[in-house]
Amino acid sequence: MKNIFLVAYLDIKESLRSKWFYVYSVVFGGLMALFFITGVSDSVVMGFTGLSRMLLIFIQVTIIILPIFILITTVKSISGDRESNVLEYMLSFPVALKDYYWGKMLGRFLTVFMPVFLALLLGVVFGLFKGGELPWRMVFLYSTLLFSLSFVFLGLAFFLSTLVKSTDIALGSSFVVWIAMLAFIDIALMGLMLQNRMNDGLIIVLAMLNPIEVFRIGAISLFDPELTVIGPVAYYLLDTLGATLLMVYAIIYPIIMGAILAYLGYIAFRKKDLL
Amino acid sequence: MLVKVQKVSKVFMGSRVLDNVDLTVERGDRIAMMGPNGAGKTTLVRAILGFYHIDSGVISVNGYDPVKQRVDVLKNISFIPQLPPPVKLSLEELLLYVERSSGVSRAKIFEESNRMDLDLKKHISKPFFKLSGGMKQKLLIAIALSKKSDLLIFDEPTANLDPKGREKFYELLGEIDVSCSTLFITHRLDEIEGLVNRKIYMDLGKVVEDEKV
Ligand SMILES: Nc1ncnc2c1ncn2[C@@H]1O[C@H](COP(=O)(O)OP(=O)(O)OP(=O)(O)O)[C@@H](O)[C@H]1O
Ligand SMILES: [Mg+2]
Numbered sequence: 001m002k003n004i005f006l007v008a009y010l011d012i013k014e015s016l017r018s019k020w021f022y023v024y025s026v027v028f029g030g031l032m033a034l035f036f037i038t039g040v041s042d043s044v045v046m047g048f049t050g051l052s053r054m055l056l057i058f059i060q061v062t063i064i065i066l067p068i069f070i071l072i073t074t075v076k077s078i079s080g081d082r083e084s085n086v087l088e089y090m091l092s093f094p095v096a097l098k099d100y101y102w103g104k105m106l107g108r109f110l111t112v113f114m115p116v117f118l119a120l121l122l123g124v125v126f127g128l129f130k131g132g133e134l135p136w137r138m139v140f141l142y143s144t145l146l147f148s149l150s151f152v153f154l155g156l157a158f159f160l161s162t163l164v165k166s167t168d169i170a171l172g173s174s175f176v177v178w179i180a181m182l183a184f185i186d187i188a189l190m191g192l193m194l195q196n197r198m199n200d201g202l203i204i205v206l207a208m209l210n211p212i213e214v215f216r217i218g219a220i221s222l223f224d225p226e227l228t229v230i231g232p233v234a235y236y237l238l239d240t241l242g243a244t245l246l247m248v249y250a251i252i253y254p255i256i257m258g259a260i261l262a263y264l265g266y267i268a269f270r271k272k273d274l275l
Numbered sequence: 276m277l278v279k280v281q282k283v284s285k286v287f288m289g290s291r292v293l294d295n296v297d298l299t300v301e302r303g304d305r306i307a308m309m310g311p312n313g314a315g316k317t318t319l320v321r322a323i324l325g326f327y328h329i330d331s332g333v334i335s336v337n338g339y340d341p342v343k344q345r346v347d348v349l350k351n352i353s354f355i356p357q358l359p360p361p362v363k364l365s366l367e368e369l370l371l372y373v374e375r376s377s378g379v380s381r382a383k384i385f386e387e388s389n390r391m392d393l394d395l396k397k398h399i400s401k402p403f404f405k406l407s408g409g410m411k412q413k414l415l416i417a418i419a420l421s422k423k424s425d426l427l428i429f430d431e432p433t434a435n436l437d438p439k440g441r442e443k444f445y446e447l448l449g450e451i452d453v454s455c456s457t458l459f460i461t462h463r464l465d466e467i468e469g470l471v472n473r474k475i476y477m478d479l480g481k482v483v484e485d486e487k488v
Contacts, residue, residue: 006375014363017402089360089415092324093376094349274326 003095007103008110011077015111020073024112027069028119031061036126054123055135055142059219062116062146063212064182067153070112071174074157077104078269079170088275097274101266105158113150117143138222141247145218148254152211155258159265162272181212200236207233211254218250277302277426277456278323283332284480285318292318293329294480300426304456307467310477316460317357319477320428324354337425350377353419357430357460359411361404366395366414369403379421387417391443408435416444420451427457433466445470 015021035054078101081087091100124139157174164170184206207213217234225243226235238246278300285293292315300306308316322329325341325348334340339347362369373379388395393413398406406414412435419427433441448470451457459467464474476484 003376006372010364010368010372013365013368017363084361085356085358086360086362088321088326088356089354089362090372091326092349092352092354092356093373094346095376096346271328273328275321 001099003099004103004106007095007100008107011104011107012111015107021111021115024069024073025115027065028115029122031058032119032123032126035123054127055120055138056220056223058120058123059142059216062149063185063216063219066112066116066146066149067181067212068175068178070150070153071157071160071178072171074108074112074154075161075170075174076167077108078158078161079164079167082165082275083167085275091274097270098266101158101162101269105154105262108158109150109154112154113147116146116150120146141222141251142219144251145215148251148258149211149215152254152258152261155261155265159261159268162265162269181210184210185213185216204233204236208237208249208253211257214250214253218247221246221250277304277337279333279335280319280323281333283319283322283334284330285315285322285327286330287318292480293322295332296480296482298475298482298485300456300458302425302454302456304458304473305471306456306458306473306475307464307471308458308460308475308477309462309464310483314477315480316477317430320354320430320458320460323428324349324352351425353422353424353427355412355415355419355429355432357434359408359415359435363402363404365402366399366406369414373418373422377422379418379423383421384417387420387447388414390447391417391440393417409437409440412436413440416447420447425455427451427455429457430460431462432459433461433463441466 035057078087081090091097120139120143156177160170160174160177164173207217213233217237220234221238221243226238241249278298280296280298283293283296284291294315296315296319298319310316318327321327323334323336323341325345328342336348337351341348364372370381370384373384374381385395391413393410395414395417398410403411403414412432416432419429433444436444445467448457448467457470459471461467471488473487474484475482
């Protein structure tokens with residue numbers, strides 16, 4: 001445990017200086033700013049008012065950008081250091097592998113979660129400023145969902161990063177995973193369902209295993225408790241599980257999944273050659 | 276006995292890079308390790324440092340297993356890699372890492388850097404990878420010498436140094452505590468001839484010659 005915070009701190013310092021971090025922060029911060037400039041928050045559409053409307057758009061953007069951003073920037077963290085021999089030097093000091101790996105993970109989590117979270121807070125502050133009524137419960141649950149989403153993709157990135165030896169393959173495979181999950185949100189699922197090629201149970205299971213889908217259902221159920229806007233699978237889940245259980249699942253499942261993946265990555269880190 | 280390598284083999288993608296290597300390093304040994312490119316020198320050193328899971332054989336350093344007890348092993352070893360790594364941390368941060376993880380005092384690193392003619396203060400907030408090749412190497416040397424170790428492992432540490440830097444480096448090496456062992460991988464024996472008391476040749480993954488001088 002001795003060096004875990006040291007490694008995390010240094011990883012954060014390194015990220016804060018890197019270009020990807022600026023792009024990342026500007027994307028999310030800028031997005032929020034844009035919403036307010038363009039007045040999205042003032043509109044009343046489909047029954048969502050002001051702040052909620054803005055949060056909803058923010059979610060849609062997050063679903064697409066956040067996972068790939070986390071994957072691209074993080075999947076290189078261990079495999080890249082290994083390739084460039086940075087790992088060889090850093091690990092020639094008496095630091096336990098446990099501290100190194102989990103320290104990197106902790107540092108990376110803070111760097112990817114903070115900008116999104118702060119952008120969300122920015123939105124809330126703007127909203128309050130404009131005199132909107134603050135949906136506290138929604139903001140809280142939504143932050144928690146963001147936390148879960150970041151966590152599962154971070155776990156996945158660390159898993160790929162330690163398992164795969166070359167950065168290119170790690171990047172490529174994370175891209176494939178991302179596309180597959182994104183595609184399965186709607187297009188593939190709907191198509192399969194319509195064609196009746198697969199039984200419905202399987203489709204439901206696929207949807208529930210896909211962290212992007214889980215996040216989407218969870219997040220949108222905050223705004224549209226009937227989930228009328230997002231299709232039959234979500235609707236079925238809501239119907240079977242009920243709103244509370246669905247939310248609990250949407251928060252807990254990605255965290256468990258992320259923890260398992262991160263742990264598998266850690267095992268690979270320890271059991272395979274470090275270089 | 277400091278390092279004990281017994282019948283160690285390591286296979287990479289079908290080729291036996293270390294082939295039944297036996298080697299012991301005693302306290303006070305000053306070793307020059309030589310051999311053609313690809314002989315397995317770096318691989319052997321990395322195995323001693325616990326980076327590889329060897330396919331057969333046993334390695335122990337001060338009685339510890341380099342993989343299972345890496346912290347105990349690495350506490351007592353200073354290492355300079357073959358190529359300076361492109362570390363993105365600033366010098367400030369790198370020093371913090373060394374200081375905290377290995378209990379080296381910053382003042383000591385500054386002192387050693389000064390003796391290597393490296394002005395750390397001037398570059399302290401620069402990222403490490405932006406230093407010149409020779410400066411990087413000087414800093415790695417200063418760090419390695421500051422860390423109190425029983426064994427110094429240098430994988431061709433002078434490649435990027437200018438003649439003056441090299442001279443300084445050998446001068447500093449002459450001052451190392453006699454109880455401390457050193458293992459140099461080098462292709463230029465003539466330069467360190469006076470500093471070593473043992474020569475090891477490796478070829479094709481084996482130690483083919485081991486002589487005391
Ligand atoms: N991680 C690895 N994966 C696959 N092959 C490797 C790996 N590391 C080393 N090798 C191979 O092992 C052999 C020995 O490499 P090593 O780096 O130990 O040589 P060396 O004696 O240090 O040579 P040099 O004098 O050029 O530094 C080489 O053929 C190299 O290609
Ligand atoms: Mg080598």
